[in-house]
Amino acid sequence: MPFFYYGFDRTYILVIIGFILTMIAQANVNKAFAKYSKIGTKKQITGKEVCDYIINTYGFRDIKIKQIGNSLGDYFNPMTKEVALSPESMRETSIASVAVAAHEFGHVIQYKDGYFPLKIKSFLVPAVNLGSRLSFPLLFLGMILSKQNLLNFGILLFALTLVFQIVTLPVEFNASKRALMVLEESEMLVGEENQYAKNMLKAAAYTYLAATLTTALQFLRLVLLFGNRDRD
Numbered sequence: 001m002p003f004f005y006y007g008f009d010r011t012y013i014l015v016i017i018g019f020i021l022t023m024i025a026q027a028n029v030n031k032a033f034a035k036y037s038k039i040g041t042k043k044q045i046t047g048k049e050v051c052d053y054i055i056n057t058y059g060f061r062d063i064k065i066k067q068i069g070n071s072l073g074d075y076f077n078p079m080t081k082e083v084a085l086s087p088e089s090m091r092e093t094s095i096a097s098v099a100v101a102a103h104e105f106g107h108v109i110q111y112k113d114g115y116f117p118l119k120i121k122s123f124l125v126p127a128v129n130l131g132s133r134l135s136f137p138l139l140f141l142g143m144i145l146s147k148q149n150l151l152n153f154g155i156l157l158f159a160l161t162l163v164f165q166i167v168t169l170p171v172e173f174n175a176s177k178r179a180l181m182v183l184e185e186s187e188m189l190v191g192e193e194n195q196y197a198k199n200m201l202k203a204a205a206y207t208y209l210a211a212t213l214t215t216a217l218q219f220l221r222l223v224l225l226f227g228n229r230d231r232d
Contacts, residue, residue: 099200
């Protein structure tokens with residue numbers, strides 16, 4: 001009989017560790033965003049102007065820019081060829097706005113260059129969406145019916161999320177690298193502003209790392225709880 005049947009699930013410590021990692025990373029990026037949102041660029045460059053520069057310089061005229069409502073919700077959708085920017089990223093002239101906008105166009109440059117990890121990430125999206133919806137229902141059903149095959153399949157589906165997040169890491173880090181190169185080469189930022197932008201994007205990248213570690217811990221917990229229960 002598994003040890004968690006005795007009234008105390010010791011694997012829950014993995015959930016707590018993941019929660020702490022996520023909270024630290026989120027607090028760090030919020031702190032960085034708050035700090036660099038208050039530091040304006042000396043050339044008064046907005047995030048939208050960064051996007052326009054990259055579109056005109058690289059010839060990405062098929063890429064559309066739209067505004068969304070939520071802060072730090074910026075993204076690039078390769079399917080629709082849209083870069084979505086928050087109002088802050090679109091209109092403000094802060095280091096944070098410029099860095100975030102440049103990062104999203106770092107993804108555009110990846111897309112245009114055929115960056116392989118981005119291709120893998122896009123390929124995995126449908127499977128990950130399916131897995132995220134079915135993994136826990138299958139685990140619950142397998143536990144109720146005492147069917148190890150259902151439990152194993154639920155764990156496998158959850159593993160897709162972990163694989164997706166692992167693939168996301170090089171995509172995000174590389175997008176930031178490309179963004180910083182563009183900002184430095186274009187001289188839109190001056191002197192220490194380039195380091196500020198790097199600090200901002202580094203804090204954002206840590207949220208993806210924390211999310212991946214949290215999912216890995218959750219996956220380990222599922223394996224410990226439900227893997228090979230027939231042997232108990």
